Amino acid sequence: MAEALEQNPKKRSGWKTALLILLILLLLGAMAAGGVGYYVYRSLLPMEAGEPVEVSIPSGTGSAAIAKLLEEQGIIKNGLIFSAYLKVKHEGDRFQAGNYQLAPGMTLAEITDKLNRGDVIKEEMIRFTIPEGYTVLQIAEKLAADGIVNKDSFLALANDSGKWTYPWITSIPSNAQLRYRLEGYLFPETYEMKKESTEQAILERMLAEWDKKQKSLPQGWEAQMDKLGLDLHGILTVASLVEREVAVDEERPLVAGVIYNRLKQKMPLQIDATVQYLFDKQKERLFEKDLQTQSPYNTYLNPGLPPGPIASPGLLSIKAALFPEETKYLFYVTKKDGSGGHLFAETFEEHKKNNAASKLEK
Known part of the structure; x- marks a missing residue:
């Protein structure tokens, strides 16, 4: 009995030690958990403020x-x-x-x-406007003056229709007489593009705009081309003549009608704008020697339409070329009253009277 009593204190001592060890382990675990929790907490806090x-x-x-x-x-x-x-x-x-x-x-x-x-950094953009009636050369000069393109690179690309995949590009004839192959196909509009856009990207954007604008033309416009006996290249050529000749919107279908009437009668178009196209800078007045300039674009010397468009026509001029007003007019002369309008005539005698009358309006 005495020996059994002597073993009890030892058992109690071992139990206390185990309990102490357990408590220590729990404490260490708690401290570790607290350390991890604190580390996670600290990691979730913002960094010290700094530069973006x-x-x-x-x-x-x-x-x-x-x-x-x-x-x-x-x-x-x-x-x-x-x-x-x-x-x-x-x-x-x-x-x-x-x-x-x-x-x-x-x-x-x-x-x-x-x-x-998606609150991304806004890319620096450029914004430019191509007015209706601008030629490829004028577009290149304007964009070059604004530091947007290299003029020579732009003009070189504008002479290469093989780089573009739009199906209507095939309507551009393989004609060495064309001054610029993309003349008339660069739609006049206000554009916004990335600042570092290349010449090719800018031309692509302008061609894409024309592709888009075709969808806004009146229903049946393609059938109307067949009725007029022209392809898209021919329609844009007529539209460009209207664009450069007309300032009053209501007169666009009338002038288009005059062009078609003269073509039907195989009369030379004698449109001053086709001669102006031959000069890098438009002249205030054309002289007789200018009208004798040898070029397939000169409609005083050559019958029919010029080889291609002479400018970028807007939608109103394109619609006028597609749907001309039917009249018997063969002539028109600009009024000198500052209105930009024209006097129209069916005969040359009437035209001479209109011409004299317009001079009296000064």
Whole structure:
């Protein structure tokens, strides 16, 4: 009995030791958990505020890769913890690719919101307007003067229709007489493009605009071309003549009608604008020697239409070329009253009277 009593204190001592060890382990576990929790807490806090950084996120990049990228760029403290944060918040699957301006000091919520919205850096843009009736040369000079293109490169590309894939490009004849192959096909419009756009990109955009505008033409316009006996190249040629000759919109179908009437009667068109096209700078007045300039574009010396358009026509002129007003007019002369309108005549005698009357209007 005495021996049994002597063993009890030892058992009690062992039990206390085990309990102490357990308590120590629990304490260490708690301290470790607290340390991990504190580390996670600290990792979720924003970085110290700093200068903005441009971060590029390629298309198809997953949220884990984005988190790693943000850590490498110094925007967040820990990519793994940010990934876990996204999973807890059910975020990351709506992030959009692009170039972002992010800054150390942003909260994770702010970063997440910015990536979800696709709030990318706005690219620097250029804006330019091509007026109706501008020639390829005038377009090149205008864009070059604004520092947007290299004039020579632009003109070289405008003479190469083989670079473009639009089906209607095939209507441009392989004619060495064409001054610029894309003349008339660069739609006059206001454009907005990236600042560093190349000459080819700008030409492509202008051709795409014409392709788009074709869809806004009146129904049956293609059948109307067949009725007139012209292809698209011919229609744009007539439209360009109307564009350069007419200032009053209501007169566009009338002038188009005069052009078709003269073509039917095999009369030379005798349109001053085709002669002006031969000069790099438009003259205030054409003299007789100018009208004798040898060129296939000179409609005083050559019957029929010129080889191609002489400018970029707007939609009103294109519609007028497609749907001319039917009259018996063969002549017109510009009024000298400043209105920009014309006096029309069916006969040469009437035309001479109109010509004399217009001079009296000065």
